[in-house]
Amino acid sequence: MARDATAKSETQQSAISGQDTSDSAGLVHVPTGELADERPDARISDVDDWGRSEQMRALARRVYDPIYSRWFRAEWEGLENIPTDGGALLVANHAAAIPSDAPAIMHGIETELERPVYGLADNLFRTMPLIGTMWSRLGGLPAHPDNAYRLLSEQNQLVLVFPEGSKGPAKPFHKRYQLGRFGRGGFVEIAMRSGVPVVPIAVVGAEESMPTLFQMKGLAKSLGLPYAPVTANMLALGPLGILGYFPAKFKLKVLEPVTFDVPPDRERYSRFKVMESSEAIREQIQQALYEMLRNRESVWFG
């Protein structure tokens, strides 16, 4: 068993590290088989790495389309501002106790542009049985910066985020269309890091589709929810009102994309720049909302 130590130092690299393991065949099982890309694909569902299923999406589009086009009669303006390829971070105002804006935006873009949209949301969704799974299959995922970066920068996808977070849907009716704080500008940082534009979207109609009358803070706290509202829909429709939206007219306006004059993939960006851009985008959406509201003759007919 005494072996010549110096003679064989070179042979081992190929013997073990790579695919060429011919001299280790026999007793020792150092697999030599095909590599993953040479084997037949073993997948049997179309759920992608993010949990989204195009089949489920297609089904949801069929079910949701009448609601979108007959109930809310959604109308877009400026859709050409959404890039047809490459990543972009879509940013919108957020409203209604159970937000009706997210499905409308995702549905609209997917049907008009035929590009998938991934929606970032509170990871609270993920903890809810059934709802969490549905949400994931329909293109939702937890709003983690790593998720957003990977989708935007590496996979060139459209990603939708509501920087107001749960403060948007939680606000009472008398504060409708008053944008809340845009978090801590995280969405700007992500767009900078990913090197993609932010595309602001102003949505009118969602606020009136499910107005919040007041919050049951104690209930929310005991259930561990960010808010537990009593909506006008509940008073009008009873239990049905939990999910039944009023048929407010939806108008969605896509604003000019905002690009950032900074190199991508930086660890950190100037806080000043981030906050300044975040505030500018918030102001843009706010002004667009005011303009749309000035021209709105009726909540129900637009």
Add this chain to the structure above:
Amino acid sequence: MAGKKPPSETAADAASKSADATTDATPAGAGAPADAKPAAVGNHPTKRVLVTGLGSFWGGRVAQALEADPAVEVIVGLDTIEPSVELERTEYVRVDANYSILARIVKATQVDTIVHSFLVVDPTQMSAKAMHEINVIGTMNLFAAASAPGSSVRNVLLKSSTAVYGCAPEDPVWFTEDTPRSRVAHHSIEKNLEAVEGYVGDFAEDNPHVNVTTMRFSNVIGDEIETPLTRVLKLPVVPSVLGFDPRFQFVHEDDVTRAILFALHNRLPGTYNVAGDGLLPWTEVAAICGKRTVPLPPFGTGLMAPALRALGVDLPEEYISLLKYGRGVDNRKLKDAGFRYEYTSAQAVRAFIERTRLKDIMAGGTEYQYERDVEQFFRQSPAVVRDSDD
């Protein structure tokens, strides 16, 4: 292998220090050590290897593969239990559970490489206390030994697990090697792994001349390894958690061995995730295995654990949260280093179930049961005439 634990754990413990290191009587360089070249191992490839956890699935397989490499001169394997695979020239040393004898073994064998594969990451195997003893105290002793003055160790590989990332709803879809945990660890395995990786990090910092590789393996699957997940996938119906269909990532057992050998021979510094490409919903995993899922209630699963265990579903708490939130890790760092996987996550599951089915049929077959003894005879008996090489 991964199944039961040492029947004779205490025997080694009780033995006197000198008797502790009784070796298997293999002829392989039984005396060589002390005079072998000391610290000047430099940039040499792996020649003298110490494998901890030889009795574990990995330990055995890595030792087998190393045996096939003629450049590797000495392979010493430590464990509390006998190796479960056929080994030709590996020297097996029985040690106590926390490897207190290690310093002397490392010194005596002058190993240049340590493959640390004895970590227990299946909590169904033993109590939290026993696991702590093996994982944390064992690792502590190992690195104390490896960092002794004049140590010959130049390359250390730790087999860790992606369980170190935890599993929580706040998690990103993909963990990179640098992503921190979302929540503080509270399961014993996760705490163990954190402590172990802490020791390894300290060791790497204190010994910049030593190459340290930490490999975090995703859910391992294959027809030979036994884990809580392979066990439930072999049941007639597969448990799930009602309303949850998380995505899982797998790595095939063959890719695990290949990855360890790849890292050893390329001396990869730092931490690497090892996991097949792609995430699969749990229902799809079950479907690939041709099974249906049976949902457990989403709440109070802990209370049902004893009843489930009686039914053959032994799912520790960590795995219940995995069945709710899943876990994905970014495997690109190892790929960028040049490693190529043989299996994606889905292919690994398919290969597992196909071979398991075949194995079930072959189980009643004819295995030549004296083979091992005869092989032993051929290898060791002075009555056998061998050529000069062996």
